[in-house]
Amino acid sequence: MKKLVLSAATLACATFFAQAAVAGPKIWVSMGDDAYQLLRAAHPQAKSTESHDVQVNVPRAGMLAKAVGSPESLTTRTDRIHVLQVDEDQLHRLSTEVHEKLHRCGGYIVHASRAEARQSLQELRGHLTRAKEATALAPSYAIDNQSTVTPLLTQVQESQVLSTIQKLSDYQNRFYKTSHGTAASNDLFNTWKQMAAGRTDITVSQFAHKKWPQKSVILSIKGTHAPDEIVVIGGHLDSTVGFLTGENSRAPGADDDASGIASLQEVMRVLLASNYKPKRTLQFMGYAAEEVGLLGSDAIAAKYKKQGKKVVGVMQLDMTNYQGQPTSDITLITDYTNAAQNNFVKALATAYLPELTVTQDACGYACSDHASWTKRGYAASFPFESSLAADNKLIHTPNDTLAKSNNSAAHAVKFAKLGLTFAVELASDAPVKAGQ
Ligand code: BES
Numbered sequence: 190m191k192k193l194v195l196s197a198a199t200l201a202c203a204t205f206f207a208q209a210a211v212a213g214p215k216i217w218v219s220m221g222d223d224a225y226q227l228l229r230a231a232h233p234q235a236k237s238t239e240s241h242d243v244q245v246n247v248p249r250a251g252m253l254a255k256a257v258g259s260p261e262s263l264t265t266r267t268d269r270i271h272v273l274q275v276d277e278d279q280l281h282r283l284s285t286e287v288h289e290k291l292h293r294c295g296g297y298i299v300h301a302s303r304a305e306a307r308q309s310l311q312e313l314r315g316h317l318t319r320a321k322e323a324t325a326l327a328p329s330y331a332i333d334n335q336s337t338v339t340p341l342l343t344q345v346q347e348s349q350v351l352s353t354i355q356k357l358s359d360y361q362n363r364f365y366k367t368s369h370g371t372a373a374s375n376d377l378f379n380t381w382k383q384m385a386a387g388r389t390d391i392t393v394s395q396f397a398h399k400k401w402p403q404k405s406v407i408l409s410i411k412g413t414h415a416p417d418e419i420v421v422i423g424g425h426l427d428s429t430v431g432f433l434t435g436e437n438s439r440a441p442g443a444d445d446d447a448s449g450i451a452s453l454q455e456v457m458r459v460l461l462a463s464n465y466k467p468k469r470t471l472q473f474m475g476y477a478a479e480e481v482g483l484l485g486s487d488a489i490a491a492k493y494k495k496q497g498k499k500v501v502g503v504m505q506l507d508m509t510n511y512q513g514q515p516t517s518d519i520t521l522i523t524d525y526t527n528a529a530q531n532n533f534v535k536a537l538a539t540a541y542l543p544e545l546t547v548t549q550d551a552c553g554y555a556c557s558d559h560a561s562w563t564k565r566g567y568a569a570s571f572p573f574e575s576s577l578a579a580d581n582k583l584i585h586t587p588n589d590t591l592a593k594s595n596n597s598a599a600h601a602v603k604f605a606k607l608g609l610t611f612a613v614e615l616a617s618d619a620p621v622k623a624g625q
């Protein structure tokens with residue numbers, strides 16, 4: 190019985206594919222040291238061709254929620270990442286072991302070739318250096334738009350957030366390769382287009398991906414003063430019940446991540462209803478194919494980087510409607526995010542949402558789309574619904590429904606409010622001044 194439960198849970202872990210599935214006996218992968226040691230214990234002949242260290246921020250143990258936002262509340266962790274070639278069956282066993290022994294998903298990333306594995310690693314390695322570059326581009330984090338933000342906060346409606354979660358979780362699934370996943374993305378595009386109707390400063394577009402049918406969706410409000418400076422709020426529109434997800438699988442993904450899309454769509458609705466005009470360009474993104482290796486956001490962030498786009502800040506909303514424990518409302522994820530911008534997000538909560546408790550935690554790996562932006566040197570933050578220890582155990586199962594959140598969207602509303610403060614405070618100044 191125990192074994193069955195474990196293997197069912199393992200199926201719920203999405204394999205971390207950097208490319209569409211790769212066939213063949215030997216597969217190039219990269220993985221963290223904990224997973225690598227598990228693999229070596231089972232298969233001593235498996236050896237990395239190269240290994241590199243990546244430094245990430247983690248919370249310092251024993252720090253009070255009050256200390257979040259201070260440099261003393263953080264320390265660094267070194268993640269050793271290995272590149273190697275393995276057999277497919279070794280990988281399946283590794284997935285199970287990572288789930289059983291390390292109690293998490295995200296054991297490894299599959300790459301199309303050795304060159305691709307190396308490139309991905311180089312990008313990750315550079316992420317701290319590039320985080321410094323992002324700081325150089327970073328805007329003023331002054332909180333000085335109270336007269337705009339405060340009245341807007343009262344406009345956020347739980348009923349709106351709830352109905353969006355319901356609508357998205359009603360699709361059979363939103364997997365990146367199914368007809369339902371495509372329909373959900375197309376419907377989101379049409380909803381956003383209708384919301385923007387009549388505004389010539391807004392474009393709504395579908396970002397197509399070469400290797401799968403589900404498109405990412407982007408709504409962009411052009412900045413009045415510095416249209417080339419971009420503020421992003423994103424979440425993933427896809428859902429999964431693991432690598433065997435197919436046309437007929439039930440994957441409601443109410444929390445993961447209909448909730449994040451619902452929170453960000455409520456920010457959009459409130460801003461549009463009040464006819465808010467940002468000085469910087471403000472973009473809302475629904476990413477395709479997050480659950481199979483952050484693929485949609487990775488393609489978008491890569492394109493923005495290549496085009497030299499100035500993204501001044503990114504907020505990721507992935508899982509916003511399950512409050513794992515009463516002692517925290519918002520958990521700021523410290524790894525693969527930007528510390529300076531996280532301090533700003535904490536300050537926004539203190540200024541505008543003083544009733545909320547903000548704590549911090551680390552995912553342990555590149556767990557969501559914020560990592561795609563961080564990898565390209567952009568400042569990203571990831572406010573999460575719970576601590577990692579108390580996280581929603583029903584994600585990636587057919588039971589990730591609104592019922593798990595008592596058919597309420599009260600928790601997701603907090604993230605809509607936080608997103609609203611982020612959008613207005615960051616998009617209402619411009620341009621970035623030299624030396625800031
Ligand atoms: N929403 C999850 C990430 C998550 C889960 C964060 C639990 C914190 C706690 C996301 O959709 C996801 O499933 N990510 C994958 C990794 C991705 C690279 C495929 C995961 O965690 O396995």
Ligand code: ZN
Pocket residue numbers: 445480584585
């Ligand atoms: Zn997920």
